[in-house]
Structure formats: C-alpha cells, structure tokens
Amino acid sequence: MRVLALARQDLRLTLRDRSSIFWIFIAPLLWVYMFGFISRSTPTRIGLLVVEQQSSALADRLVDLLRAENFEVTVVPPGGLAPAGKDAPPRSVTIPAGFEESIAARRHVALDLKEAERASAEGTFAAEIALHRAIVRLLAGEALGPMPPAEDALRVRSSWAVERAIPSGYHQSIPGNLVMFVLISTMTYGAGLLVTERKKGILQRLATSPLTRGEILAGKAFGRAAIASVQVGVFLLIGFAVFRIDWGRSPVGLVAVLGLFVLTAAAMGLLSGSWFKSAEAASGMGIVLVLAMSALGGCWWPAEVVPDWLRLAGYAFPTAWAMRGLHELISWGGGLGDVLVPCGILALFGLGAGLLATRLLRREV
C-alpha cells in the first residue's frame, strides 16, 4: 500500500503540471494524425476499371459485388470510352458480351483482368482475390438467391506469406508515437520529478520513513510506470476510437509488449532521474535522447525503409524492439509467439536500466 502511495503521488504530481495535459493527452492525437496522414501509402481503395461490353442485370450485379469488395470501381458502359493516361485505374476487367446468357446456359465465360505497367503486384493480387470472391458470390446468388454481404457464411482472411508489408499510415504512426510519447513522459516528466525530489531532500526524507529501501525504489519505479500506463491508455483509446486501427489478434501479446515496454520506459525514467543533476538537464537531455532513439528505432518512419546498417543500429535501443513487437501484432498479424524475442530484449533493457538506477539512487536512499 505504501508503495502504491508513492506511485500515486508521482502520477498526481505529473498530471498536476498543466503542460503535461498537452503532452500526454493532446499532442499524441495531433502527432498521430499528422504522421499518419503524411505516411499514408496507396489509396485505401484499389482502383478497378470495369468494361461492360453488353449491359445485363448479371453484369450490373457483378459490378455491385466488386464495389462491395471495397474497390474504387469505374464502369465503362457498352460503347463508352475508357479513361486513359495517368488518371486511369491501373487495372481493368472486361465483362464480355453475352455474359448473362453464357452463365444461364452454363457455358464457359472468361473475365479478362489486365494490369498497367505501373500497377503494383500486391494490388493486382488483391484484385484477383476480390474478383474470385465476387464471382463465387454472384454464382451462389444465382443458385441460392442473393445473400447480403454481412451474412456471408464464409470469410477469407489473407496475410503475406513471404514478404511483410511495410507499415504505413496510422498503422505506423500510432505505434511509433505511442513508443515515443511513453518515453517522453517517463524521461522528461518522470525523470524531472525524481531529480526535484533528490534536490529538495524528499528522497532522503522518504528514507527516514518506515518504508524500506526496496519499497522506496519500487514506489518510484511504479510511479513512472503509472505515468507511462496513462500514456499507453491514451494511445489505445485514440487508436481504437478515433483512428479505428486493429490492435491485432493477440491481446495477450499486446499486453506483454506494452507491459514490458512500460516497465522499460519506467526504468529509463528512473535512470535519467537519478543521473542528471537538475530537472532542466533531465528534461532537456531526455527529449534529445528520446527523439534520437525514436528516429533510429523506427518510430518516425518504418525501419524497413532505411538502409540495413541503420536498421541494425536501431536495435541498440528499446524503441526498435518495442516497434518490432507492436508491428508483429498490429501490422503483420502475429501472435504471442512472434513477440517473445522483442519482449525478452525489452525486459533486459528494463532490467539493466533499473539496476543502474538503483545503484545510483543508493546514494540518496
């Protein structure tokens, strides 16, 4: 209970600081939006040109089904001119004349999917899958009657088997900013608070209370973890409620990565607070260190877009491991087993920083 009293005091003092309201609650929203918007990749909907050689109810039904697959469908009616140049969708499918009759007569019919040179392989692959799904649903509808998409009995989830997609948009900016802002919270507010307590003799006064040395150190660590947890909570909330990102299929894996990262960030805040001689130095140097670790750790841009040597250098920092763990879950559909290595290394970072901080704080308590 006394340990919790210490942790609660740290959280209260941090939230009492007016600037913390901006940095903990408002800035993350702005940063996520800004970085997510800037780093968004391809349009969210793949463009597809549908050329109808002959109008028919079945051809129209196929177009509706393709639209339901979330394609940006542009229809060229019989005799119409297909758009050309850069504005034309990079893929087109042609519905041949006699499409409806051929299906009714159970005759072979071919839909021709063409791609422009500039079309991405991933987009074409997605278009092929969607086209197959639309055809199956069209034929099933003919046989069984139309079935609303929401009531589909069968759903197909796909993931990249060979290459991993490069995270972009909010899938990059939310975990990236989460990692950065959690460290900012602990290494500026958390560290500054500890320096102030050291300078004012509050830590020494704590040492004269009935608390044991272990309880004081645990209380200070939990205090920083509480600050970090609030920050994580803010990101989970805005990620879910505002930006609608999917946090992955493994809640246990997510809790493991975030939990260990929170503890690591808390230990780093403790280390920074026990190292620097003034709150200003702790905050100033803290922000410089966090920004450097964030850039190298892949918080600002995906680690996949930087040269190999830079990506490897990033793994010297906990930010890179936190990002890897989060991307495994959020961007690449991984589970608990996929985040064990990042979790283990985060734990080592946390342990190392915690032990060093404890050694430094022994002078005070």
Place this chain on the structure above:
Amino acid sequence: MALRVADIRYAYGKTVAVDGVSFDVRPGEIFGLLGPNGAGKTTTISIVSGILPPASGQALIFGQEASGGSGRARARMGVVPQDIALYEELSAAENLRFWGRLYGLSGAGLEDAVRRSLDLVGLADRATARVKTYSGGLKRRLNLAAGLVHAPDLLLLDEPTVGIDPQARLRILDVVRDQARSGRAVLYTSHYLEEAEQICSRLAIIDHGRVLAAGTVAELRRLVGEGPVVRVRGSIDGDGLKALAARCPGVSFLSADGDTASFAARDPDACSGLVRALFGSGLKLDDLRVKEPNLQSVFLKLTGRELRD
C-alpha cells in the same frame, strides 16, 4: 532511553565527518547538538535517522537500530530535515496527507492528524494553499508539521529555523518546547547559540566531528567559570594579550580570533583589574564589552574561535 548514540563514526572518503560521537536523549527532553556548519551535526542526524550507516558505533532508537530492518524504529521517529523537503505543487494538507499515509495513517485518523499538525504550526487557515505560494517561514513551519503528523515519540530536528524571520523562529521554538512537554524526546541541531540556550535541556558542543563538551547549559557555562567574560576588539596581539592575562590575578585568556580576543574573569574584581590593565597597555581598542558567560564563551574556550551565525 529514547535515543542512545554510542561512539559513532562516519567519513566521506578521507574526510572524517563524525568521529566517536556519543550521547543519550531521554523522553521529555530537548537535547541540542550545537556546532558550526560542517561540524558533523547533519551527518550525526543522518546516521541516527537511518539514512547513513555508521562506519562503527551504534544509534539505537528505543533500543532498535534505525537503518534497515522493518522500519519499526523509524515509525516512532519524526525527522525534520534542514532542506524544505516538501512538494511545492501540492497544498499543505496534501503534503501532510502524503507523509501521513507513509506512516500507515488513513481515513478519519489521517484527516485528524493533518488538522492537528496544521493547528500546531498555525497553518490551519492556509491548509489548501499550494506550498509554492508560502513564504520561507511558512514553509519551515510546514516542514516541521510533516515531521509531526504521525505523532512520533522521538523528533529529530536539523536546523529547523535556518533562514527565517524572528517571528517564525519563535513559533517553531514554541512548538518544539510543547512537543518536549508532552513527553517526546527531541534531538535539536543548531548553530544558533541563543536558540540552543533557550530551549535545550542538555546539549553537546560538536566541532570537527567530535563532541567537545556536553551537559546542561549551566554545566557548560561553568567550563568558563562563573565570572564575567571580557571581549575586546581592535589592533590586538594574541601573544601580548596572553601575557597580559597572565599578569592579572583571576583572569584567564580564552581566545584571539582576527581582531577580537576574549578573557574569562573569576569575579567582578578580577574583571576590573583586567579592564584597567587593558586600558593601561597602550593597545588601540575599538570596543570592549563585559558579558555574563554564555555558550559563545564556552565555544570560544573549547575551540579557540567564535561560533558565528
């Protein structure tokens, strides 16, 4: 015995800060540790309160060591450090609640303790104001209240009146006296001689980490004799004055420090003889004062220099 300090020693690297200090503090008494800055008072308090482990010797609080262990001994002790160890962003009541909780207080008991402590130091009407809006004197009073909130049996006060106005100082001294009257043992460090003389039942004079003398104020005064003390200021020659004192019956030379020198006279007649000898010596004196012996004279006799505020 509330506190028993036995032959404690402590060094910061090669600098010896406390060198064999021993004393006892009984319930209901105010024991003063008097000495200049750097004498070893704060280090002694740090050892007693369990912050520093002594290199040798023992400090027992109600028979238990303060450092390590379950903290039972520390729970019976209230420490008021020289620093204002408070959270400036919180109000007085919030600060006291925080410290009270660490000593196991909660609920109505905690609220009562907070109210009582604020009343004791006269801050009840400022309970909700943030500490950063307080003057230095008010902060010192709250610093004291934080050491009292859990009603400790032993109070350790490390220079609790440093840098505050006389009114705030008197208030703090009144509170400390009341605490002793209610049966608490108080260890009080100061470099203010008059303050120590006013409130301490017994005291020890400490310098360079050693206790030079200990006893009641009266016992310590007797170290320089019952008679008056003569203090002169001017162009003085230490050896010459020593020789002059030796020629005056009933006069002993105490010290020469810079442009001042002090003598102890056995009685008023010896004092008159000394004054005559001084005026007849041809020395150029700017000031000459005759005083009753006090702790300043004791300190002068023991250390050869004055203890200045």
